[in-house]
Amino acid sequence: MNNIFELIENHKNQLANHSFCQRLRNAENPDKSIFNFVPHMTFFVLGFRDLLEYLRVPFPSNPVEFMLNEHCSEDSDHWLWFLQDLEKLQLSAQAWGGHRIADAMELIWAPQNAAIRRQIYDIVVLINHCKNAQEKLIVVECLEAAFAAFIESLNVLTKRLGIYHQLVYFGEHHYDKESEHTMGSWLESDVPKKQKSQQAKNVIRYPVMEQMVDDIFGGFETMFSCWEKAMGKTTEPLALASRN
16 A cells, blocks of 8 residues: 555656746746636536535445544635635736636637546546445545645745735645544655555555556646746736735
């Protein structure tokens, strides 16, 4: 089982070195356009809410299934945090493709963003191929590791801009909540790894899951490239909206 952990961790490190993440970390004097990738995240963030339902076990009967369902419940409202930050960031009409709602819909479903939508569809297929909760937890760990690669890079930017504590999905609140998960992370330390290795013993199809891990992270690499292309197209100064 440790080879699965190592594979996920290696992919996470590789994803953190993607040029998109590097731009987030290395932007010295960014303006508001640095966040122009956010509208392009919409399909994935909202689709992630549905992924949690595909992962959930309808009638859990053992500790692993209950643990999986608990994790899904803990993540179920994160898409609402994303919507809150959309209001706070007040991105330009250009970032959304225009002033009309139809422009935003066209942006989200544009051919150039097909890889973002494809990632959700592909992960649904992979979840349906999982034979048990242990295998689904490997999918969860891939999703958590990919998010960590992104948010840890974004944290450098939001702290530099002084907005880390103001943002919910893209800031301190989300990051802290992830670290408080009941399930924890399989990548945190050797103890969780040993515990989950024991839970997964004799029930994980290792070659199948290794290929699944590769496929999931391959999709994230392509998706990050889509997000990167959307960055830096305006020169509007950064100013967060205040909620009354």
